[in-house]
Structures are given as structure tokens and as C-alpha cells.
Amino acid sequence: SLGNYIDEYGSSYTPPPPPASIEPASCYTLGGDWDVNTYRAKGEELIRAGKIACFTVAGGQGSRLGYDGPKGCFATSCVNGKPLFQLFAESIFKAQEKYGCVIPWAIMTSPLNHDATVGFFESNDCFGLDRGQIMFFEQGVMPSFDLATGRLLLAEPGVLATNPDGHGGAYKALKVSGALDAMRAKGVEQLSYFQVDNPHARIIDPVFF
DSSP: OOOHHIIIITTTTOOOOOOOOOOOOOOOOOTTTTTHHHHHHHHHHHHHTEEEEEEEEEOOOOOOTTTTSSSSSSSTTTTTOOBBBHHHHHHHHHHHHHHHHHOOEEEEEOOHHHHHHHHHHTTGGGGGGGGGEEEEEEEOEOOBBBBTTTBBBBEEEEEEEEEEEEGGHHHHHHHHSHHHHHHHHHHHHHEHHHHHHHHTSSSSSSOOO
């Protein structure tokens, strides 16, 4: 049974020993002939061709910010009161105007905040973006375990307690939600990945691409 499996393997697991020696990771050093303008031109070419999309991980709540709701709905600017989602949407909108293209936007939510996030966008007319270019999908969840005993936790009698599967689950969520296939069908080749709580992220940076 699952309980016996956890008892046998979960609580008795011994992690492997660390490697005998640890060496610095290899790195690539930019040569003196690196030309930022060359890479900027290539990145701008990709954007204009519609080969770039944005991907935001936004499954968290604003609890640590003292806000009861999805973190992306939090008004991060004390000057104009704009929420995080609006800042990102406006950056995408301006990039579309500059490069003459449509930039798809995939937003990964969680079961806890999915409906509230979608409703927030729709009640604000998607901040000027077209609703069809925004894809919302939920990240996966995993059973919760007691670290001391390895036993499964219950949210209530007969119901397993679960937690979101973290940033590592983003890749699977992109695939199983159909968002990855949808973007590929639109000709997207590169994703600009950023987290919802980083208002200073340069989300459409042609040099980065």
C-alpha cells in the first residue's frame, strides 16, 4: 500500500554523500569582439517576426505583502498605484507598438488564484491587450508530506492536502495546458520568462533574445 511504501522508503531515505571534490563550473567568457548592436538587431528581428512570447509565473498570493489576493494584482507603485499585471501588460503593449507585432502572453496561475486572476484581467479590459493573446493556465499540485514521518497530510478527512509544484512545474504546465503547442502554432520560438513579483524585469529585451 502507499502507506507501507512511505514507511519503508520515505522515512528511511538516506541521501547520497557529497562528491569527493568540487570544481568550479565551466563558463563562457565574452571575447573582445562582442558587439551588442549585432545581438540587439537579431533580437529585434525575432520580435518583429512574432517569434517571441512572454511567460509569467503568477501562482502566488500577496500574503507576505499584506495583500489578500493574487500577487500580480498588488499595486506595487506608490506613485500611480498600478498593479504588477498592469505594468507588464503596458510593457508588452508598448513593445507591440514599437515592433509592429502581437506578443502572446502565457500566465501560469495556481488553483488558489486562477479565477481571481482571470477575473482581474477581464474586469480591466486586459489593460489594453487583446484577450485572445493572453493564455491563462494552472500549475500542477503535489501531495503534502510530513517531513518528520514521510506520511501524507490531509486537508480534511478523506482529502489529501496539496501544494503547488513550484517553478519546476512550469515546464510541465506549459505542455499539458496546451499553451506550448498554441504558441508554437503561432510561430513562437523563444520565451521571455519572468516572475510576477519582479516589476523591474526587462520583459522584452532584444539583446537577451
